[in-house]
Amino acid sequence: MLILTCPCCGAEADETELASGGEAHIQRQGPESTDAAFEAYLFQRKNPSGVHFERWRHAFGCGKWFHAARCTRTLEVFGTYTAQSLKPPKWILDRIRKRRPDWAGPLP
Amino acid sequence: MKRYSAFAIAKEAFRHQLGWERAWRSPEPKPEYEVIIVGAGGHGLATAYYLGKNHGITNIAILEKNWLGGGNTGRNTTIIRSNYLQDASAAIYEKARSLYETLSQDLNYNVMFSPRGVAMLAQTHHEVRGYRRTARANAIQGVETEFIGSEQVKALCPIINVDGPRFPVLGALWQPRGGTARHDAVAWGYARACSDMGMDIIQNCAVTAVRRTGGTVTGVETTRGAVGCRKLGIVVAGHSGVLAAMAGFRLPVESVALQALVSEPVKPCMDIVVMANTVHGYMSQSDKGELVIGGGADGFNNYTQRGSFHHVEETVRALVETFPIISRLRMLRQWAGIVDMTGDRSPILSKTPLENCFINCGWGTGGFKAIPGSGWAMAELMAKGEPGPLAAPFGLDRFREGRFIDESVAAGVAH
Ligand SMILES: Cc1cc2nc3c(=O)[nH]c(=O)nc-3n(C[C@H](O)[C@H](O)[C@H](O)COP(=O)(O)OP(=O)(O)OC[C@H]3O[C@@H](n4cnc5c(N)ncnc54)[C@H](O)[C@@H]3O)c2cc1C
Ligand SMILES: [Zn+2]
Numbered sequence: 076m077l078i079l080t081c082p083c084c085g086a087e088a089d090e091t092e093l094a095s096g097g098e099a100h101i102q103r104q105g106p107e108s109t110d111a112a113f114e115a116y117l118f119q120r121k122n123p124s125g126v127h128f129e130r131w132r133h134a135f136g137c138g139k140w141f142h143a144a145r146c147t148r149t150l151e152v153f154g155t156y157t158a159q160s161l162k163p164p165k166w167i168l169d170r171i172r173k174r175r176p177d178w179a180g181p182l183p
Numbered sequence: 184m185k186r187y188s189a190f191a192i193a194k195e196a197f198r199h200q201l202g203w204e205r206a207w208r209s210p211e212p213k214p215e216y217e218v219i220i221v222g223a224g225g226h227g228l229a230t231a232y233y234l235g236k237n238h239g240i241t242n243i244a245i246l247e248k249n250w251l252g253g254g255n256t257g258r259n260t261t262i263i264r265s266n267y268l269q270d271a272s273a274a275i276y277e278k279a280r281s282l283y284e285t286l287s288q289d290l291n292y293n294v295m296f297s298p299r300g301v302a303m304l305a306q307t308h309h310e311v312r313g314y315r316r317t318a319r320a321n322a323i324q325g326v327e328t329e330f331i332g333s334e335q336v337k338a339l340c341p342i343i344n345v346d347g348p349r350f351p352v353l354g355a356l357w358q359p360r361g362g363t364a365r366h367d368a369v370a371w372g373y374a375r376a377c378s379d380m381g382m383d384i385i386q387n388c389a390v391t392a393v394r395r396t397g398g399t400v401t402g403v404e405t406t407r408g409a410v411g412c413r414k415l416g417i418v419v420a421g422h423s424g425v426l427a428a429m430a431g432f433r434l435p436v437e438s439v440a441l442q443a444l445v446s447e448p449v450k451p452c453m454d455i456v457v458m459a460n461t462v463h464g465y466m467s468q469s470d471k472g473e474l475v476i477g478g479g480a481d482g483f484n485n486y487t488q489r490g491s492f493h494h495v496e497e498t499v500r501a502l503v504e505t506f507p508i509i510s511r512l513r514m515l516r517q518w519a520g521i522v523d524m525t526g527d528r529s530p531i532l533s534k535t536p537l538e539n540c541f542i543n544c545g546w547g548t549g550g551f552k553a554i555p556g557s558g559w560a561m562a563e564l565m566a567k568g569e570p571g572p573l574a575a576p577f578g579l580d581r582f583r584e585g586r587f588i589d590e591s592v593a594a595g596v597a598h
Contacts (some may be wrong), residue, residue, distance in 0.1 A: 076491060077483070091493050095483035097437070112582040118526040120437035122424035124486045147484045
């Protein structure tokens with residue numbers, strides 16, 4: 076069972092308490108964007124087998140959104156961080172690199 | 184290839200069964216092939232088979248990371264039906280269902296296709312309306328289905344509780360020529376026929392990189408060395424995103440774990456397939472007597488082939504409500520497969536940004552039923568370089584154009 080610590084209220088929440096919000100740090104495309112950029116924004120996903128950054132909501136808890144860094148191949152959790160982040164913070168990248176020295180970094 | 188027949192069985196009985204040959208060869212990879220198919224699941228093998236049978240292309244390698252048929256093809260609950268609403272879906276799934284009818288004869292391999300009938304229960308008024316509409320659409324599409332009342336459901340499957348407290352059964356969408364087939368046999372039968380045509384099925388051979396110059400694929404790197412090709416077909420279900428990343432493009436696909444479970448074997452108690460979509464559970468009985476039960480999908484990206492426990496609980500709860508007789512049965516095994524879910528929950532059979540690379544994926548929770556039709560359409564796409572009428576609506580361009588094939592009501596649970 077997947078367990079994430081909610082950075083908003085501090086509770087250790089298992090997956091029945093959480094709602095997955097899918098891939099994190101997707102940049103919304105505005106009216107000026109190209110069709111290709113809009114398609115990518117709406118549909119194309121990194122879907123990595125390995126380190127992944129996601130949005131989650133503590134749905135049956137405090138109700139707030141947050142981010143999580145997690146391995147989709149082992150279900151190892153690297154940590155959770157606030158929803159107010161446009162990209163993964165340095166401390167979490169450092170922590171992942173320490174545990175996964177061969178990791179190439181977040182997908183572009 | 185020696186043909187399987189009653190005569191062959193009799194002959195072998197007289198010589199201690201020593202004359203049977205291996206069903207397929209296990210060759211070393213050659214330096215180059217005309218076509219490489221990545222993934223020896225049902226869809227990859229069927230693609231290779233129809234490339235040979237319909238288009239005369241047999242210089243083919245099928246590269247498989249593990250053992251053939253060990254992905255979703257060997258993990259699914261084998262429901263075959265074609266009662267879809269949209270014309271594009273009905274066409275390709277009905278093509279597949281009709282090919283299943285004669286697949287054993289075609290492959291000379293018993294795939295145990297059993298057109299025992301599939302009932303999709305309507306347990307809300309909304310579902311009644313939806314299925315009546317589907318039945319009418321199917322009549323126009325040439326797919327034989329019918330909306331039946333709850334007395335008929337009870338007559339077809341007496342162990343159903345039609346007067347459930349939460350969701351009484353109000354009727355069902357009944358497809359008499361839907362059913363099940365033996366999943367391993369489908370993979371094995373295609374593999375044997377492909378090998379017989381001279382194709383190389385190479386197991387324990389994971390593709391690790393896609394070689395390209397400019398916009399053209401020149402081959403792949405694998406755990407057993409580099410292999411060249413003139414055309415590449417990617418048919419790896421849950422791992423499509425990983426292969427697409429190797430080839431330098433991105434897909435509208437996310438991978439999640441979908442579970443199934445089987446009960447201890449019991450005497451025959453149901454001879455049709457029943458799907459209860461409102462409570463999220465479905466069931467059929469295998470030839471061994473086990474009740475084969477489809478579970479839920481995890482709500483998050485997952486490559487672990489395990490799946491979460493609480494889905495088992497939810498599934499079993501739903502089924503006990505629909506089939507109270509099973510409440511004291513023990514469950515024997517549980518497992519999961521990694522399914523590839525697209526943005527509109529319909530499959531992808533498409534050209535890619537690379538000119539000689541093609542992809543077949545996105546069958547998600549329901550692609551076993553599609554194997555022969557998908558292989559047929561994918562072979563045409565790869566042989567001609569352009570999709571035929573079956574594949575055309577399923578191109579990747581539909582996401583840019585907003586031309587979705589909206590069958591999503593049917594997705595989310597295994598089926
Ligand atoms: C629990 C469950 C129940 C289901 N129930 C049904 C049902 O009742 N009816 C129905 O119609 N469908 C059902 N499905 C869906 C169905 O199983 C799939 O849609 C279908 O089997 C997909 O077949 P495939 O050949 O595309 O994929 P797979 O059979 O998964 O084959 C893909 C192959 O690619 C290989 N591969 C991956 N990466 C690489 C690599 N790098 N190099 C080489 N090879 C690689 C894998 O090892 C695998 O063998 C179910 C699925 C699950 C998981
Ligand atoms: Zn919280």
